[in-house]
Amino acid sequence: MSRFRKFSAFLLLAVLAASPALAKKAGLGREALPEEILAWDTDVRADGVGLPAGKGSVKAGEEIYLQQCASCHGEFGEGAGRWPVLVGGQGSLKGEGPEKTIGSFWPYASTTFDYIKRAMPYGNARSLSDDDVYALTAFLLNMNGVVKEDFVLSKENFAKVKLPNEANFYDDDREKTEKHFWNKAPCMKDCKREVKVTGRARVIDVTPEDGNKAIKVD
Numbered sequence: 001m002s003r004f005r006k007f008s009a010f011l012l013l014a015v016l017a018a019s020p021a022l023a024k025k026a027g028l029g030r031e032a033l034p035e036e037i038l039a040w041d042t043d044v045r046a047d048g049v050g051l052p053a054g055k056g057s058v059k060a061g062e063e064i065y066l067q068q069c070a071s072c073h074g075e076f077g078e079g080a081g082r083w084p085v086l087v088g089g090q091g092s093l094k095g096e097g098p099e100k101t102i103g104s105f106w107p108y109a110s111t112t113f114d115y116i117k118r119a120m121p122y123g124n125a126r127s128l129s130d131d132d133v134y135a136l137t138a139f140l141l142n143m144n145g146v147v148k149e150d151f152v153l154s155k156e157n158f159a160k161v162k163l164p165n166e167a168n169f170y171d172d173d174r175e176k177t178e179k180h181f182w183n184k185a186p187c188m189k190d191c192k193r194e195v196k197v198t199g200r201a202r203v204i205d206v207t208p209e210d211g212n213k214a215i216k217v218d
Contacts, residue, residue, distance in 0.1 A: 042117055046108040048159035055154035056135025058142040064132055065139050068121040077101070077143050087143045090164065103144025107169040109161045113137045 044050040066075065074080045077087030089099025098105075102112055117133045119125050128136070138153035146163060147153070153161070 042114070044110040044114045044117075046110050048110065048155065051110075051113070051155045051158055052130040053155055054130035054134050055152055056131050056133070056138050057152045058135075058138045058147065058149050060131075061135035061137070061139025061142075064128075064136055068128075069136070072122060077140065086140055090145075093165075101144065102140055103146065103164060105165055106163055107166045109137060109141060109146075109158065109163060112140060113158075 042050070042052075065073075070080075072080055072083040073086050074083075077085065079085035085099055085101055087101055087103060089101040089104030092099045092104060100106075106112065113133055116136055117126070117128065117130075120136075121127070134153045138147060138151055141147045141153070141161065142149060142151060146161065
């Protein structure tokens with residue numbers, strides 16, 4: 001028998017001999033209680049599944065927003081400094097400076113609710129009650145022209161709220177729509193083909209204009 005086979009046989013016997021010990025529990029921790037799991041299971045689906053009981057009005061949301069959110073996002077959701085813009089941007093997505101806000105880009109109101117509940121306000125996440133989150137979501141929807149000023153958002157009517165850009169989101173269909181571009185034998189060495197600039201960076205002067213020499217990078 002070769003040395004390799006002897007070593008393999010020895011290793012197998014050692015593992016089998018140690019298997020009862022490996023099966024023993026470490027004795028650390030305990031199973032999570034149902035209420036503990038529920039406290040962290042806060043994700044909300046687009047159809048409203050996962051929403052907690054509660055409700056909140058646009059008016060109540062405005063008060064909470066001014067106290068807890070305006071210092072970063074601006075009094076009107078315009079963004080303070082480099083903090084995210086939450087309001088406006090409608091019709092800007094095809095332009096050179098798209099504003100991806102709740103009203104212009106986000107597909108579902110559940111994204112707003114879910115993010116506020118788990119991550120806001122900055123530095124004091126998960127401090128808001130469910131009613132507070134409903135109210136803040138309602139206020140932001142109103143600021144983006146989705147609901148009226150007297151609107152009260154609740155678990156019961158949440159799924160009826162439709163954001164303007166929802167129809168522009170769709171499942172990844174590249175396997176069907178782009179399959180004819182796929183090459184079963186792609187070039188892997190000494191590939192020669194003309195390179196064209198198909199898009200330009202948003203920051204000025206990053207992409208050289210036609211006729212200008214490219215910037216040399218050492």
